[in-house]
Amino acid sequence: MQEQGNIHFCGVGGQGILLASELTAYALLAAGFDAKKSEVHGMAQRGGSVEAHLRFGRTKVYSPLIEPGTVDIMLAFETMEAVRYLPLLKKESTVIVNTQQIPPPAVATGKMTYPDRCLDELTSRGISVIPVDAFAIAKQAGNLKAVNVALVGVLSRLLPVEEATWIEVIKERLPAKIVEVNLAAFAAGRKAGE
Amino acid sequence: MVNRVAQNTSTAETLWMSGNEALALGAVEAGVQVASGYPGTPSTEILENLSDYKSVYCEWAPNEKVALEVAIGASFAGVRALSTMKHVGLNVAADPLFTASYTGVRGGLVVIVADDPSMYSSQNEQDSRNYAYAAKLPMLEPADPAEAKEFLKLAYRLSEQFDTPVLLRSCTRVAHVKGVVAKGAAETSGVTPGLEKNPAKLVMLPAHARGRRVAVGERQQKIAEFAETFAENRVEMGDRAMGFIAAGTSYLYAKEAFPHASFLKLGMVNPLPEKLIRDFASQVDTLYIVEDLDPFIELRVKAMGIACTGKEKVPAIGELSPAVVRKAITGEAGAAVFGPVELPPRPPNMCPGCPHRGLFYNLNRLKVFVSGDIGCYTLGALPPLTAMDTCVCMGASVGMAHGMAKALGAEGLGKAVAVIGDSTFIHSGLTSLINTVYNQSYSTVIILDNRITAMTGQQPNPASGSTIMGEPANAIDFPELCRAIGVKHVRTVNPHDIEATYAVLKEEIERPEPSVVITRFPCVLTPAEKKRPKKPFHSNTANCTGCGMCLKLGCPAISWVALTPAEATAMGKKEKQKGYTIINETMCIGCGQCLTLCKFEAIVAGEGK
Numbered sequence: 001m002q003e004q005g006n007i008h009f010c011g012v013g014g015q016g017i018l019l020a021s022e023l024t025a026y027a028l029l030a031a032g033f034d035a036k037k038s039e040v041h042g043m044a045q046r047g048g049s050v051e052a053h054l055r056f057g058r059t060k061v062y063s064p065l066i067e068p069g070t071v072d073i074m075l076a077f078e079t080m081e082a083v084r085y086l087p088l089l090k091k092e093s094t095v096i097v098n099t100q101q102i103p104p105p106a107v108a109t110g111k112m113t114y115p116d117r118c119l120d121e122l123t124s125r126g127i128s129v130i131p132v133d134a135f136a137i138a139k140q141a142g143n144l145k146a147v148n149v150a151l152v153g154v155l156s157r158l159l160p161v162e163e164a165t166w167i168e169v170i171k172e173r174l175p176a177k178i179v180e181v182n183l184a185a186f187a188a189g190r191k192a193g194e
Numbered sequence: 195m196v197n198r199v200a201q202n203t204s205t206a207e208t209l210w211m212s213g214n215e216a217l218a219l220g221a222v223e224a225g226v227q228v229a230s231g232y233p234g235t236p237s238t239e240i241l242e243n244l245s246d247y248k249s250v251y252c253e254w255a256p257n258e259k260v261a262l263e264v265a266i267g268a269s270f271a272g273v274r275a276l277s278t279m280k281h282v283g284l285n286v287a288a289d290p291l292f293t294a295s296y297t298g299v300r301g302g303l304v305v306i307v308a309d310d311p312s313m314y315s316s317q318n319e320q321d322s323r324n325y326a327y328a329a330k331l332p333m334l335e336p337a338d339p340a341e342a343k344e345f346l347k348l349a350y351r352l353s354e355q356f357d358t359p360v361l362l363r364s365c366t367r368v369a370h371v372k373g374v375v376a377k378g379a380a381e382t383s384g385v386t387p388g389l390e391k392n393p394a395k396l397v398m399l400p401a402h403a404r405g406r407r408v409a410v411g412e413r414q415q416k417i418a419e420f421a422e423t424f425a426e427n428r429v430e431m432g433d434r435a436m437g438f439i440a441a442g443t444s445y446l447y448a449k450e451a452f453p454h455a456s457f458l459k460l461g462m463v464n465p466l467p468e469k470l471i472r473d474f475a476s477q478v479d480t481l482y483i484v485e486d487l488d489p490f491i492e493l494r495v496k497a498m499g500i501a502c503t504g505k506e507k508v509p510a511i512g513e514l515s516p517a518v519v520r521k522a523i524t525g526e527a528g529a530a531v532f533g534p535v536e537l538p539p540r541p542p543n544m545c546p547g548c549p550h551r552g553l554f555y556n557l558n559r560l561k562v563f564v565s566g567d568i569g570c571y572t573l574g575a576l577p578p579l580t581a582m583d584t585c586v587c588m589g590a591s592v593g594m595a596h597g598m599a600k601a602l603g604a605e606g607l608g609k610a611v612a613v614i615g616d617s618t619f620i621h622s623g624l625t626s627l628i629n630t631v632y633n634q635s636y637s638t639v640i641i642l643d644n645r646i647t648a649m650t651g652q653q654p655n656p657a658s659g660s661t662i663m664g665e666p667a668n669a670i671d672f673p674e675l676c677r678a679i680g681v682k683h684v685r686t687v688n689p690h691d692i693e694a695t696y697a698v699l700k701e702e703i704e705r706p707e708p709s710v711v712i713t714r715f716p717c718v719l720t721p722a723e724k725k726r727p728k729k730p731f732h733s734n735t736a737n738c739t740g741c742g743m744c745l746k747l748g749c750p751a752i753s754w755v756a757l758t759p760a761e762a763t764a765m766g767k768k769e770k771q772k773g774y775t776i777i778n779e780t781m782c783i784g785c786g787q788c789l790t791l792c793k794f795e796a797i798v799a800g801e802g803k
Contacts, residue, residue, distance in 0.1 A: 012540065025372065029210060036338065037372040039212075040314060047750055048542035063450040064338070064371040064443075067517040069531035081540070086532045103753050104540040109578060109745045110754030110773060112538040121535050 001073075002160050004033075004057035006066040010085050011077025012102050013050045016148030020075065021052040023152050024159070026169045028056045031161040038064040049081055075155050077134075077148070078102050083118045091126040096154050096193075098134040098147065130154065130193065137188045143178070146185035153189020163190070207377040213368035216339035216375045217278075217306060218243035220346035225382045226250055226276045227301070228268035230261040232621065233650035234280030235315035236369035237308035241278055242653070245662045254653055254662050257588070257621040258283035262290045262305060269303040269359075270396065272387035274350055281309045281322050282587065286622070288325065291359070295329045296406040297396050298357035298413075301385050302350035308364040311486045312513035315366075317568065317585065319511070321487035326361050326464035330410050332417050333361040333464045334426070335442040339373040345461065347381060348426065354383060356417055363463070365486075367443045367513070418465040426461025429474055436523075437478025439471065439491060439502075443514070448484040450516035451523070466494050475500045482507075482523060486514045544573050546751040547783035549715035550642055552689035553613070555747055555787070556696045557581035562611050562703060565598065567591035567623070569615035570649045570717075571642050578748045582613070589614070589622025595637040596630045608704045612639045617647035617655040620670065624679075630708050631680040638702045638709045641672055642689075644717040652719050676710045683709035690715055692790045718783060729800035730782035731789060736766070738774040738796035744788040751781035752788060 009021045018039060025035050033056040040050055053066045069090045076082030076097040089095065097119065106112040122129050137150040149170065156166050167183065174182055211219065217240045221229060229252045231241045245252040255261035258279040268275035279287060284307045291305065307325070310316040326333035334349050336342040342364065349360040394402050421427055433454045440448045441460040449457065458474040460466070475481045475495075483492040483504035492504030507522045508514070521527060544551055554574035557564050558581040566572060566582035567590060575582035584594060595612035602609070614623045619641050630637055647653040654660045659669035676684045683705060687695045695713065702709040716723050744752050756773040763769050777788075777797065784800045 013542075022372075025210060029374065034374065035210075035372075038367060039370045039372070047540075047545070049540040061373075062446045063516050064367055064373070064446070065515045067515065067528075069529050080537055083535050084537055084540075087534050089532060090529075104538045105543055105748060105750070106538045108750065108753035109748065110742070110756060113756070115537060118535075118537070125532060 001158070004059075005055070005072040005159070006070050007054040007056075007155075008066055008071045008074045008085060008088055009052040009054065009077075010074065010081045011050060011098070012081065013047050015050075015077040016145070017050050017052060017077055020077075020148040020152050021054050023149070023166075023169055023173060024155065025054055026173060027156070027161045027166050028054075028159065030165050030169060033057060034059065034061045036061045036064040049084060051085065073155065073158055075151055077151065080104075080115060080118055083115070083121045086121065089122070089127055094128045094130065094158060095122055096130045096132060096151060098151060099131050100135050100147075132189070132192055134189065137192060138185050141181055141185035141188050143181040143185070146182050149182040150185040150189035150192075153186040153191075154193035156186070156190050157193040209375045209377060210372055211339050211375045212239065212370060212372045213336075213339040213342045213364060214239035214370070215243045216343040217346055217364070218247070219375070219377070220343035221276050222247050222250060223343070223378050223380050224302070224347045224350045225274050225380065226350075227273035228265065229253070229276040229278070230255045230264035231278035232256070232258045232261050232283055233647050233653045234283050234308070235650055236310060236366045237278050237280045237283070237306065237364065238650045238653065239369070240306060241662060242651075248663075252662050254647075254655060256656060258287040259290060262287040262294070265303055265305070266290060266294050266297075269299045269301045270297075271301070271389055272385045273301040274383045275301055275303050276306065277304075278306045279308070280316065281307055281320050282316065282318065283307070284322055284325055285320075286588070288329075291325065291331075292329045293398050294359050295331050296398055296403055296410055298409075299353055299359060300390070301383055301387070302353035303359040304346065304349045304353060304362055305359060306346070306362045306364055308366070308369050309487070310366050312366075317587065319487060321490060322361070322363050323463055323490045324488065326363075327490075330414055331359055331361050331464070332356070332462060333363055334461055335363045335463045336368055336461070337442050337446050338368060338371060340375045341461075342368055343375055343378070345426070347378070350381070350383070352417075354385065356413055356420075358413055358417070363442065365443060414465060418467070421462050421465055421467040422469050424462055424467070427467050427470055428459050428461070429470070430457040430459065431477070432456045434477060435479045436482065437474060437480065438482050438484055439474070439495065440484040441491070444484045444486055444519075447514050447516045447519045448482075451520035460491070463491065466491065468498055471495060471498065472500065475502070484508055484514070484519055541576060542573060543576070543748065543750055544570060545718050546749055546781045547718045547785040549644055549689045549713065549717070549785070550574060551579070551747050551749065552692050552695055552787050553640065553642065553713045554579040554581040555692065556699055557611070557613070558746075559696065560699060560703065563598070563609055565591045565595040565610055565612045567612070567614040567618050568649075569618055569642070571613060571615055574613070576748075578746050588618055589626060592619075592623045592626035592630060592639050595639065596626065596633070596635045599635045599637045600633075607636055607706055610637065611699075611703055612637060614639065614641060615648070616641060616643045616645065616657045616672070620656050624675075627676070627681070627710070628679050635708055636706045638705070638711060640699075640711045640713060643672060643712050643714040645669075646717045646720050648717045648719060652717065672710075672712050681708050681710050683707060684712070685709070686712040686714050688715055689713035690785050690787055692787055728782075729784040730779040731777050731784055731786070731800050732779055732798050733774075733776045734796050734798050735774055735776065737794045739794050740767075740771045740774050741794070742775070743791045743793070744775055744797065747787055747791070749788065751778045752776075753778065
């Protein structure tokens with residue numbers, strides 16, 4: 001992870017996943033890494049499962065896609081979505097998971113139930129899981145929409161990028177009027193990740 | 195520059211950009227003057243980003259054929275011109291493409307076509323390289339955003355140097371991949387703008403076309419010779435036991451999987467550099483061709499009489515990846531990975547408050563066969579709405595419904611309808627509606643008029659009243675248009691009004707004459723609708739009997755809460771009640787469709803905020 005790494009972002013369309021992956025990419029670039037990121041747009045976006053692959057390295061990054069079994073860190077914005085991408089994970093992966101649950105259509109209409117204790121699917125395979133109530137962190141920071149930046153705060157502890165760099169990136173990338181609340185969410189997330 | 199990278203390791207300004215952003219910048223640096231396209235994932239953001247520069251004239255055309263014709267005209271007028279589209283869009287634009295190959299260009303002319311291996315957002319997986327061969331045109335294929343920008347600039351130089359339109363093949367993993375891009379110098383075309391008569395070259399009468407056919411053959415020969423020394427057809431010698439020929443993202447995947455092998459990385463996939471390939475092949479023990487979709491390079495290399503391994507190992511279906519390439523070549527599965535866990539699926543869905551939902555609920559009720567089309571509303575095929583029965587290509591719904599009517603005659607009356615969005619209708623449904631009237635059909639065409647091209651991200655279209663450049667424009671009056679082409683029965687309804695929509699649909703579907711029903715309400719994602727103050731509804735749980743009527747809409751804002759008999763009794767409900775529904779007030783926009791369906795006053799209209 002000091003020299004290269006694969007970060008997987010996943011969740012449900014509309015949760016701010018792409019922004020979180022953008023902030024992370026900019027922080028890694030500012031720290032001198034090369035990076036490539038792959039996103040999903042179009043039909044796949046309408047409230048469906050959304051993912052972004054971010055690969056970084058001290059040397060040139062070729063493929064924009066993370067191979068199965070090679071994710072170093074997963075940042076999951078929704079509990080069940082962390083489990084959906086299990087084939088990308090390995091035993092040594094660290095999964096930061098927002099404890100929020102968003103029922104998919106089959107659950108919302110009562111046809112299926114939301115899987116109980118689904119994170120056990122990860123821990124039982126030896127994968128490290130860091131559960132985070134990002135919703136509560138964002139609320140405390142003063143804006144429910146800062147869930148994504150709170151999660152980036154947790155992620156920031158695990159990456160070879162200085163805290164000051166992250167703060168610079170947030171200041172530079174977000175509209176001025178929401179910088180303060182997002183810096184608070186970032187700091188709270190970073191603290192939660194201790 | 196918004197995308198500036200804070201890293202300062204080189205003198206050139208570096209930017210973090212998607213392939214589509216990089217292509218837009220490439221167009222600016224190449225001095226493009228006119229750009230016309232039609233939205234289609236994954237190509238859409240090229241023009242959207244280009245229009246943000248304000249220095250280049252950009253437009254959304256009604257369809258790809260028009261877009262390419264606009265670009266051809268601009269090229270004939272002596273400026274650099276661009277046309278953008280997705281792979282299936284090139285089918286629509288194929289007619290002008292094949293003959294523009296004969297006329298050649300004045301200002302550089304490039305068509306960017308974006309393929310979608312694995313069909314993330316497409317109805318088929320066609321390989322656009324076949325068009326380059328069939329239309330006798332050079333095609334460049336970049337691997338990432340940095341190359342996308344450079345290759346577009348190269349494409350303009352080639353276009354003017356060889357008097358030819360040039361195709362640039364993008365794909366999902368170039369268009370929607372972000373990477374570091376170096377800002378470059380602006381270029382200008384050496385061509386003087388203006389109109390010059392040149393009938394032997396520009397008027398493709400058969401006699402002229404025969405002459406141009408010979409010129410095209412000579413041009414192909416010259417470009418093939420050029421390809422031999424083209425700097426982007428590059429050899430990277432490594433371990434000679436394995437040699438790979440690959441282009442675009444396939445090169446990246448193979449390079450990642452076999453970093454020490456030898457590579458011939460092709461920047462130009464048509465025509466191929468035969469001598470270079472022969473030379474490379476002679477220096478490696480085993481030659482592999484790694485390419486997604488069709489065996490385009492492989493068949494040509496085999497036709498040169500060179501032994502190689504390609505599609506017998508590398509999949510011809512779906513997107514490649516380093517893992518797929520490694521497994522295909524070595525036959526080894528690689529490190530054991532965890533298998534997937536079975537979970538409730540999370541497919542895409544229409545938004546809460548989407549006006550299409552009311553229409554599809556009614557079509558499901560009417561039990562008609564729905565000849566469908568392409569847009570967000572194709573999601574009407576999914577449960578619980580389950581009210582779309584065909585989807586072939588842009589505009590197909592209207593002609594197909596007419597074909598069904600002619601096949602079944604009187605027996606088919608009242609059994610089939612066509613549904614088509616406003617943008618899709620303008621794209622290629624209008625001519626089919628003219629056919630329906632002209633050939634005396636009885637089919638009913640429903641135009642889902644939400645005033646925007648929604649699926650690809652709210653692009654304005656000729657019914658929206660504005661342009662991509664943000665200027666006000668005429669907004670097509672659909673009822674007037676339909677009457678003008680001879681449709682006598684044209685009705686407009688608000689699809690949120692479920693019962694009124696049902697009544698109108700029933701009447702028109704049974705009518706033994708052509709009719710049009712326009713379901714008109716703006717998309718919830720248009721800027722005006724987003725700004726409109728919302729009055730979310732809420733649940734009166736005490737009244738809910740758990741009948742499940744509201745769930746038939748499949749609205750993401752309504753969800754089911756299951757109850758055990760004990761819980762039901764504790765809530766004061768009948769023991770056998772299996773659950774109740776609740777409205778998520780942060781998602782609900784108060785469209786009112788569910789209110790109409792609830793017979794127990796368990797849904798209450800919002801007071802507003």
